[in-house]
Amino acid sequence: MTEHSHNHNPFHIAQQQIRTCADILGLEQSAREVLLRPMREFHVNFPVRMDDGSIKVFEGYRVQYNDAKGPTKGGIRFHPDETIDTVRALAAWMTWKCSLLDLPLGGGKGGVVCNPKELSLQEQERISRAYIKAIGQFISPTKDIPAPDVYTNPQIMAWMVDEYSSMVGNNQFGVITGKPLPLGGSPGRSDATARGGMFTLREAARELGIDLSKATMAIQGYGNAGCYAASLAESMFGCKIVAVCDSKGAVGCKDGICIPKLTQHKQDTLSVCHCEGTEDVSSQSLMEMDVDILVLAALEGVLTAKNADRVKAKIIVELANGPTTPEADEILYRKGIHVIPDFLCNAGGVTVSYFEMVQNAYMYYWDEKEVHEKLDTKMTRAYHEVLETSRKFVINMRQAAYVVAVERVVEAMRLRGWI
Numbered sequence: 001m002t003e004h005s006h007n008h009n010p011f012h013i014a015q016q017q018i019r020t021c022a023d024i025l026g027l028e029q030s031a032r033e034v035l036l037r038p039m040r041e042f043h044v045n046f047p048v049r050m051d052d053g054s055i056k057v058f059e060g061y062r063v064q065y066n067d068a069k070g071p072t073k074g075g076i077r078f079h080p081d082e083t084i085d086t087v088r089a090l091a092a093w094m095t096w097k098c099s100l101l102d103l104p105l106g107g108g109k110g111g112v113v114c115n116p117k118e119l120s121l122q123e124q125e126r127i128s129r130a131y132i133k134a135i136g137q138f139i140s141p142t143k144d145i146p147a148p149d150v151y152t153n154p155q156i157m158a159w160m161v162d163e164y165s166s167m168v169g170n171n172q173f174g175v176i177t178g179k180p181l182p183l184g185g186s187p188g189r190s191d192a193t194a195r196g197g198m199f200t201l202r203e204a205a206r207e208l209g210i211d212l213s214k215a216t217m218a219i220q221g222y223g224n225a226g227c228y229a230a231s232l233a234e235s236m237f238g239c240k241i242v243a244v245c246d247s248k249g250a251v252g253c254k255d256g257i258c259i260p261k262l263t264q265h266k267q268d269t270l271s272v273c274h275c276e277g278t279e280d281v282s283s284q285s286l287m288e289m290d291v292d293i294l295v296l297a298a299l300e301g302v303l304t305a306k307n308a309d310r311v312k313a314k315i316i317v318e319l320a321n322g323p324t325t326p327e328a329d330e331i332l333y334r335k336g337i338h339v340i341p342d343f344l345c346n347a348g349g350v351t352v353s354y355f356e357m358v359q360n361a362y363m364y365y366w367d368e369k370e371v372h373e374k375l376d377t378k379m380t381r382a383y384h385e386v387l388e389t390s391r392k393f394v395i396n397m398r399q400a401a402y403v404v405a406v407e408r409v410v411e412a413m414r415l416r417g418w419i
């Protein structure tokens with residue numbers, strides 16, 4: 001057992017992962033000191049007028065973890081359980097993600113403590129604008145570029161880009177990615193996180209000799225990442241999706257869930273529960289089902305020392321950030337389960353966000369086919385770099401991803417004279 005057993009603070013986990021990587025690479029103390037801390041973080045409290053006329057003060061964060069390789073980049077979450085440590089961890093993981101995909105970017109993340117499920121559209125708009133007003137002076141297309149994440153979406157990005165443009169006095173579409181297409185969004189961004197993950201799954205299945213057209217899949221989380229993962233796994237490979245859950249519950253069907261019907265049902269009822277043609281199952285049992293592939297597409301810290309031993313899947317597709325604790329990693333590695341680690345597996349989102357920045361800068365837009373091809377090239381290359389590193393050092397896929405990513409950040413810090 002490692003020193004931080006039973007500690008599920010995401011930032012402590014992120015730091016523990018950095019220490020393990022620094023040991024593997026034999027990094028000097030100065031490099032460790034920089035890598036273990038965020039370079040800048042902003043805590044803001046901002047008033048918002050609610051629909052009933054009252055004023056409520058909301059708390060928000062933006063963390064710029066490390067910008068050695070370029071401007072920081074990463075999403076904004078709206079979530080009632082958001083904490084500074086969650087945002088710090090997510091910003092650290094963004095740093096390794098951008099580096100692993102060899103993007104000229106550092107890592108950042110933002111969050112607002114709020115529950116969008118209890119807010120009207122107008123209240124969500126006022127919160128989005130007020131948050132950008134509060135952090136606006138700390139972001140820019142060359143400084144820090146936000147994007148969507150849990151419970152935020154292209155409409156929220158549109159309000160934010162509009163607010164920022166008003167602040168600086170001209171249209172600055174490049175300050176935020178994940179925008180709607182008419183406002184400078186990139187073709188292919190909406191399903192990019194899932195599609196990138198599917199490219200890595202295709203490579204993993206080839207390595208392991210698994211025929212995806214006969215494979216079964218369970219998916220935790222049915223939002224942007226999980227919902228597209230279901231439809232792409234079916235359309236690209238012919239996988240059978242046998243169970244799916246969201247925050248309200250889980251459903252299953254051993255002959256395969258009809259994904260278009262489930263997606264429509266989720267849109268109509270805001271939940272996957274009670275979808276026709278499925279039966280209710282327990283969310284916990286979903287992760288322990290006898291399936292070939294388990295897709296984690298919800299939140300962090302869901303596979304722990306408590307349940308990892310009961311996982312039966314052959315491949316874990318980590319579309320969520322930080323779903324697996326270090327203790328669970330050790331168990332899964334011992335069991336021979338192939339984990340495609342988060343900041344490799346879910347890097348398709350930020351990669352197409354980077355393509356969006358490039359298109360915004362040139363004011364020239366690519367077609368979707370070009371985006372898919374460029375994404376495939378980048379994801380496939382990164383997957384094989386990580387696989388080769390894991391074989392070379394005899395370490396698990398997550399540690400290997402850290403080795404590739406952190407080495408590049410350290411090289412940039414050295415060249416800049418920081419260490």
Ligand SMILES: NC(=O)C1=CN([C@@H]2O[C@H](COP(=O)(O)OP(=O)(O)OC[C@H]3O[C@@H](n4cnc5c(N)ncnc54)[C@H](O)[C@@H]3O)[C@@H](O)[C@H]2O)C=CC1
Pocket residue numbers: 148149150151152193220221222223224225226245246247248283297298299300319320321346347349350
């Ligand atoms: N949207 C993006 O471009 C990217 C998202 N990610 C990560 O993917 C994960 C999911 O994000 P999105 O799909 O964008 O968010 P989303 O807000 O579209 O969907 C989140 C989904 O998770 C479900 N969920 C929440 N709590 C749950 C619980 N306790 N048990 C089961 N399901 C639960 C929700 O019901 C919803 O279906 C997050 O970890 C996020 O950071 C990673 C890279 C990029």
Ligand SMILES: O=C(O)CCC(=O)C(=O)O
Pocket residue numbers: 073074075076094097145146147148149177178321346347349350351353
């Ligand atoms: O698209 C982006 O810039 C970042 C997406 C994100 O937040 C993530 O990859 O976790």
